[in-house]
Amino acid sequence: MDLTISIVNYNTKDLVKQCVKNIINSNISLDYEIIIADNNSSDGSSELFSKEILPHSKRVKLIKFRDNRGFGAGHNLSLQKSNAKYALIINPDIVTLNNAISSLYKFMEKEPKCGIAGPKLIYPDLTVQPSCHTWPKFITPLYRRTPLSRTAWGLKKTKHYDMIDYDHKELKKVDWLVGACLMIRKTVWDKIQGFDERYFLYCEDIDICRKCWNAKFEVWYIPEAKMIHYHKRLSAQKKWWQFMFNKSSRTHIQSHLKYFKKWGFK
Numbered sequence: 001m002d003l004t005i006s007i008v009n010y011n012t013k014d015l016v017k018q019c020v021k022n023i024i025n026s027n028i029s030l031d032y033e034i035i036i037a038d039n040n041s042s043d044g045s046s047e048l049f050s051k052e053i054l055p056h057s058k059r060v061k062l063i064k065f066r067d068n069r070g071f072g073a074g075h076n077l078s079l080q081k082s083n084a085k086y087a088l089i090i091n092p093d094i095v096t097l098n099n100a101i102s103s104l105y106k107f108m109e110k111e112p113k114c115g116i117a118g119p120k121l122i123y124p125d126l127t128v129q130p131s132c133h134t135w136p137k138f139i140t141p142l143y144r145r146t147p148l149s150r151t152a153w154g155l156k157k158t159k160h161y162d163m164i165d166y167d168h169k170e171l172k173k174v175d176w177l178v179g180a181c182l183m184i185r186k187t188v189w190d191k192i193q194g195f196d197e198r199y200f201l202y203c204e205d206i207d208i209c210r211k212c213w214n215a216k217f218e219v220w221y222i223p224e225a226k227m228i229h230y231h232k233r234l235s236a237q238k239k240w241w242q243f244m245f246n247k248s249s250r251t252h253i254q255s256h257l258k259y260f261k262k263w264g265f266k
Helices: 013-025 045-052 070-079 100-110 140-145 152-161 186-191 204-214 240-245 247-263
Strands: 003-009 032-038 060-064 086-090 094-096 114-122 181-185 218-229
Touching (some): 003 070, 013 094, 086 100, 100 181, 114 204, 140 152, 140 247, 181 186, 204 218
Parallel strands (some): 003 032, 003 086, 032 060
16 A cells, blocks of 8 residues: 555544545545544544545544544554555645645655655645744744744744745755644654654654654655645644643643653753
């Protein structure tokens, strides 16, 4: 098999339905399967998938968990028994455009040292969404989540972190890619043991790209492959001083601390 597409769902049944429909309608010329890993959703997701998705495509499989295992653990279990050449990690809020998935596949076929490749993510208004970044520093949340983000210093740091000076039109090796959509060589995935499950949510993408580079494989940004990402920064929807009362923000900060505890501060 060429490709296993993994989608982790938690109470986003309508988005998953549209995402799967979009992938199938893309008429990808690859031997592929789609695995939906449901993290014990309470919105009737399993029932909807069983009635409206599974009967219409033999390519789609459903795995149901008894609890919410988080982003990384969901994908790890989804891909545990995959024998495909590549894995595609994709969020439910992604819409693939044209031949985006095939473009990622073809690039990785041509570049054997590429372990992870990601598409150009764009907002619904078709403007570029920052999805390739330089490595974070311990102070990164300081200039992204506080009033310092509006200072000249904060703007300069954010500009570097989000690679604003890069035109996002040329192929580029990058430090790390946002995990909303990643194509990963399955041999690399197995070698680096997938996502680190110590992160429940957030920073798994930074971590897996770092593991990829440490395993002597490259991470590439592929602008030819375009996808719309209906992105919501759940952890940044409150005022900066309210983050302690926002579960998503607390989870993000906790993951950030776990990342630096694991990799150090350099």
